[in-house]
Amino acid sequence: MTTIFWGLFIPFAGTTLGAACVFLMRREMNDTVQRALMGFAAGVMVAASVWSLLIPSMKMSGSAGKLAFVPALIGFAAGILFLFILDKVTPHLHAAAQNPEGPATKLSRTAMLVFAVTLHNIPEGMAVGVVFAGVLSGNMQVSAAAAFALSIGIAIQNFPEGAIISMPLRTEGNGKLKSFLYGMLSGAVEPAAGILTILLTGIISAALPYLLAFAAGAMIYVVVEELIPEATRGEKTDICTIGFAAGFALMMVLDVALG
Numbered sequence: 599m600t601t602i603f604w605g606l607f608i609p610f611a612g613t614t615l616g617a618a619c620v621f622l623m624r625r626e627m628n629d630t631v632q633r634a635l636m637g638f639a640a641g642v643m644v645a646a647s648v649w650s651l652l653i654p655s656m657k658m659s660g661s662a663g664k665l666a667f668v669p670a671l672i673g674f675a676a677g678i679l680f681l682f683i684l685d686k687v688t689p690h691l692h693a694a695a696q697n698p699e700g701p702a703t704k705l706s707r708t709a710m711l712v713f714a715v716t717l718h719n720i721p722e723g724m725a726v727g728v729v730f731a732g733v734l735s736g737n738m739q740v741s742a743a744a745a746f747a748l749s750i751g752i753a754i755q756n757f758p759e760g761a762i763i764s765m766p767l768r769t770e771g772n773g774k775l776k777s778f779l780y781g782m783l784s785g786a787v788e789p790a791a792g793i794l795t796i797l798l799t800g801i802i803s804a805a806l807p808y809l810l811a812f813a814a815g816a817m818i819y820v821v822v823e824e825l826i827p828e829a830t831r832g833e834k835t836d837i838c839t840i841g842f843a844a845g846f847a848l849m850m851v852l853d854v855a856l857g
Contacts, residue, residue: 601730601742605730605749606726606749606789606792606793607789608746608749608752609749609752609756610785612752612753612757612760613756613760613784613785615757616757616760616761616764616781617761617764617784619760619764619765620764620765620777627761629834630837632762632829633829633830634838634840634841635762635841636825636826636838636841637825637829637837637838637841637844637845638758638841639755639758639759640825640829640845642752642845642849643817643820643825644821645845645846645850645853646748646751646849647814647815649853650747650748650849650853651728652670652811654732654744655673655807655808655810655811656669656670658807669807669808670811671811672808673808673811673814673815674811674814675815676808677811677814677816677817677819678815678819680812681717681718681720681816681823684720685700689703689705690713690717692828711766711770711780712767712780712783715762715763715785718824719784721813722791723789723790723791723795724795724809725748725816725817726745726752727792727793727794727796728795728810729744729745732745732799732810734800744856747852751848754848756785759785760781761781763780763781763784764781765777767781795813
């Protein structure tokens, strides 16, 4: 159980360390740096979705022959739909946006900024939880090393995410400590989502291939709906592309080297 604890805690630690940047930086994060970090996060999430989630999902269903893609397809579509619904029913505000999304609300900009990051931390927590559920089940398609590779990859991309949420909160007029706490708490949903996924997989062991693909679909939704559009707004698209390539390559290396 200690292994599982650390596996679920590492991504949260990444968010916490990133949020702590509010104590070290006096101004709002440079726009170019922020775009590069968003691209980096997108690259990590896409690579993790393919190597750590979708491919293992299809391998687990190998006995179905040419229909091995069915659980992955169903889970992937369900993950997309799940985030689509959350995106529509939850009031939230992206860091670079002026207008909030979701239903009308009287919530403060601070609360909606936190909700925006919390929304896309849910699939990341599920992704880490489901691979460790695979380890616990003894499935040969998911090794402990591969699970930690995913956990470390998510933690690395969570570091800039923590800074991206805490710094705007600071510029909104919040104190440094309050901005840090909000940034840190936005990542607390990850271990919670991970634990819930592990418990669900324990109850329905046959659901593992579907849940792997579900987490992949949810993460891809975040990349396409939020990260890429925010990072490529206006004319500065090259920096996002470079960040994406770096994140994708890093996650690919981690998965192969540690998996």
